[in-house]
Amino acid sequence: MTALASAVNATPTAKPYALLTLADGGQLDIEALRRHVPVRRCKHAAGQGVYRAGQAFEALYLVHAGSYKTCELADDGREQVTGFRMRGDLIGAESIGLKNYSCDVIALEDSEAWELPYPAVLRACLQLPELQARITHALAAEVRRDRSWMLMLGTLAAERRVAAFLLDVAARYAHMGYSAKHFILRMSRIDMASFLALKHETVSRALSRLNDLSVISVQRREVRVLDVDGLRTIAGSGMAVS
Amino acid sequence: MTALASAVNATPTAKPYALLTLADGGQLDIEALRRHVPVRRCKHAAGQGVYRAGQAFEALYLVHAGSYKTCELADDGREQVTGFRMRGDLIGAESIGLKNYSCDVIALEDSEAWELPYPAVLRACLQLPELQARITHALAAEVRRDRSWMLMLGTLAAERRVAAFLLDVAARYAHMGYSAKHFILRMSRIDMASFLALKHETVSRALSRLNDLSVISVQRREVRVLDVDGLRTIAGSGMAVS
DNA sequence: AACGGTTTGTAACAGTCTGTAACAACAATC
DNA sequence: GATTGTTGTTACAGACTGTTACAAACCGTT
Numbered sequence: 001m002t003a004l005a006s007a008v009n010a011t012p013t014a015k016p017y018a019l020l021t022l023a024d025g026g027q028l029d030i031e032a033l034r035r036h037v038p039v040r041r042c043k044h045a046a047g048q049g050v051y052r053a054g055q056a057f058e059a060l061y062l063v064h065a066g067s068y069k070t071c072e073l074a075d076d077g078r079e080q081v082t083g084f085r086m087r088g089d090l091i092g093a094e095s096i097g098l099k100n101y102s103c104d105v106i107a108l109e110d111s112e113a114w115e116l117p118y119p120a121v122l123r124a125c126l127q128l129p130e131l132q133a134r135i136t137h138a139l140a141a142e143v144r145r146d147r148s149w150m151l152m153l154g155t156l157a158a159e160r161r162v163a164a165f166l167l168d169v170a171a172r173y174a175h176m177g178y179s180a181k182h183f184i185l186r187m188s189r190i191d192m193a194s195f196l197a198l199k200h201e202t203v204s205r206a207l208s209r210l211n212d213l214s215v216i217s218v219q220r221r222e223v224r225v226l227d228v229d230g231l232r233t234i235a236g237s238g239m240a241v242s
Numbered sequence: 243m244t245a246l247a248s249a250v251n252a253t254p255t256a257k258p259y260a261l262l263t264l265a266d267g268g269q270l271d272i273e274a275l276r277r278h279v280p281v282r283r284c285k286h287a288a289g290q291g292v293y294r295a296g297q298a299f300e301a302l303y304l305v306h307a308g309s310y311k312t313c314e315l316a317d318d319g320r321e322q323v324t325g326f327r328m329r330g331d332l333i334g335a336e337s338i339g340l341k342n343y344s345c346d347v348i349a350l351e352d353s354e355a356w357e358l359p360y361p362a363v364l365r366a367c368l369q370l371p372e373l374q375a376r377i378t379h380a381l382a383a384e385v386r387r388d389r390s391w392m393l394m395l396g397t398l399a400a401e402r403r404v405a406a407f408l409l410d411v412a413a414r415y416a417h418m419g420y421s422a423k424h425f426i427l428r429m430s431r432i433d434m435a436s437f438l439a440l441k442h443e444t445v446s447r448a449l450s451r452l453n454d455l456s457v458i459s460v461q462r463r464e465v466r467v468l469d470v471d472g473l474r475t476i477a478g479s480g481m482a483v484s
Numbered sequence: 485a486a487c488g489g490t491t492t493g494t495a496a497c498a499g500t501c502t503g504t505a506a507c508a509a510c511a512a513t514c
Numbered sequence: 515g516a517t518t519g520t521t522g523t524t525a526c527a528g529a530c531t532g533t534t535a536c537a538a539a540c541c542g543t544t
Contacts, residue, residue, distance in 0.1 A: 072393040076478050080393040094386055097379035102386050132374065137339035139381040144336055144344050146388040151314040151322040153395060154439040158501065189522060197396040197439075199502060204523055220509080220522065236318050400531070431492065441532055446493055462492065462540080 030062075033116070033131065036124035040115040044068075044107035050091060051101045059117045060135075061091040066111020067186045069195075070094075071104040081194040082146070084108070084187060087176055090138050092118075108186045153197050156236060161196045162206040164235035166216065170225055181228075185221040210234070272304075275358070275373065278366035282357040286310075286349035292333060293343045301359045302377075303333040308353020309428040311437075312336075313346040323436040324388070326350070326429060329418055332380050350428045395439050398478060403438045404448040406477035408458065412467055423470075427463040452476070 033039070041064070044050060050061055053073050068085040082103070085091055091113060095101045125132040152164050174180035185192070193200040210216045215231050217224040225231060275281070283306070286292060292303055295315050310327040324345070327333055333355060337343045367374040394406050416422035427434070435442040452458045457473050459466040467473060 070389075072389050074393060074397070074478065078393065078397040078478065080389075080396040082389045082392050094382055094389070096382040097375075098382075103389065133339075136378060136381065139378065139385065140336055140338040140340075143381065143384050143388065146385065146392065147312075147314050147322075147324045147336065147345065150324050150388065150392065150395075150439075151316060151320065153392075154322040154436065155316070155320040188520095194396065197392075200522080201503080201524085202501060205501095208523075236316065236320065430490095442492080443494085443533085444531060447531090450493075 030114075032128065033124070036127060036131075037116050037120040041112060042115050043110070043112050046107055046109050046111075048107050050105040050107070050113055052104045053101055055101050057092070057095045057098055057101050057118065059115045060093060060096075060121060061105075061113040061115055063087050063089045063091060064112045064114050067108045068105050068111060068113070069108055069187060069191055071106065072102075073104065079194065081187075081191050083149075083195070084191075086172060090135075093135065093139050093142065096139075108191070158196075158198050158202050159206045159209060160234055160236055161198065162192075162203060163210065163215075163231050165192065165196060166210075166223065166225070167228075167231055167235050169223075170228075181225045183223055185223060272356075274370065275366070278369060278373075279358050279362040283354060284357050285352070285354050288349055288351050288353075290349050292347040292349070292355055294346045295343055297343050299334070299337045299340055299343050299360065301357045302335060302338075302363060303347075303355040303357055305329050305331045305333060306354045306356050309350045310347050310353060310355070311350055311429060311433055313348065315346065321436065323429075323433050325391075325437070326433075328414060332377075335377065335381050335384065338381075350433070400438075400440055400444050401448040401451060402476055402478055403440065404434075404445060405452065405457075405473050407434065407438060408452075408465065408467070409470075409473055409477050411465075412470075423467045425465055427465060 030039075042050070042061070044066070050068060063085050065087060068091065069081050070083045070085065070091070072080045072082050074080075085105070091105050092101065094103065096118075121131070121135075125135070152161060156164060169183065169185065170180040173183050187195075189200040189203050193203045196203065198206075207216070207218050210231075211218045213230070215225075215227045215234065217226055272281075284292070284303070286308070292310060305327050307329060310333065311323050312325045312327065312333070314322045314324050316322075327347070333347050334343065336345065338360075363373070363377075367377070394403060398406060411425065411427065412422040415425045429437075431442040431445050435445045438445065440448075449458075449460050452473075453460050455472070457467075457469045457476065459468055
């Protein structure tokens, strides 16, 4: 990573954040949660897993720094990246109700997630009605987000998918207080391609074309958005992630 | 529908069913729920909506008979079928936490869903801890199911997607007590194609080819599975829907 | 039984995306 | 600083799916 790049969206300041950004921005903060649940800070090196499919389900995780990918696995080895998680995102909720985690969650860079042991969370839910609602809302939001990507994957051509993806990344960085016009992608072309149901060469070509159209400027993982409206037009009036 | 067809998987008998088939088959039955929540039976003609995106979110629904499709809509008119719902499936949970429903749910045939007013459900959750867990589990299962389809859509070619879809339909009919080897598809080719992120002609071609391979026998919406293992091989060792 | 409208099937053609391959840029290691 | 491996880019040929068009089957209605 170049010196310039590292200044764009580096490790965040320790600014406090609400639990479960995904939901509607309510008031339950991490300190209230800590009074009921023993929180352990877990650091992960790039490529290391928070958990893997099949491991015993024991905790939820809250991303504190860095970024992760969630991967679905098939018996025959097929693999699919189903999403990327950043600061404030909840991890592990998809496995609630199971004895074992149903997917892999892997750090894309050196990252940190806070471990919330599930039995403690369950007990805390009885005393903090807000927490229960928050988790339910986060799950519902996750369903909506996944479906909104299904809409995107089912109706947009390759180049438009890539454009929609960039807009989503930009919006998420903006939400975290970073620049929406200049950022570093944390995932490889292969992960991006898997998520977008494309091949990595196709993603490269699409990015190059968006670059040639002067809608963005891209060099490897560094992206500058030059024409947001142009990008929105290509993506089809953008995402409707709720 | 032919006389033969109607005998295959017609309106179900009024066999009692557990709440939220999607989850892990627990014990909370519909009678326990009725003691806390006023249940209204809602009938829908084919093509009629249970609710539409934008309508005020007021209730969850439990499919009692028939079948529905869930549709995601984009601002610019793009549309994507994101799933099909049958007896025992919960509808509306994806909109929990919102003021308005986020998608359309439309009956594929004459169907019936039981309305569970959400405020009453919320109150009931305080008295029936099982209910709260059930809804949470159903939501988590919904996330897993959607991701498992993302895996399928992202990694399988057209013909294999259709095969995987047929296996899923067969499994769901089997779960409801119908034949897994002989059933009637309730959705049009267009809905099926939308769900599988294909065009309806491609679905037609794939079905014709599976028919020519003697893996299935298909005539319009009537399907006979002749070679389950063959179908599984084509689909890539089947789905891992949990 | 005849009538439109819808749904489904088939075909030829065109287009996008993919697969392969070679190369370039970068990172990590020695 | 050279080397090795990973990641990303680009070009070209080829396969699959999408497009378009039309015909047949089915449905509900008259």
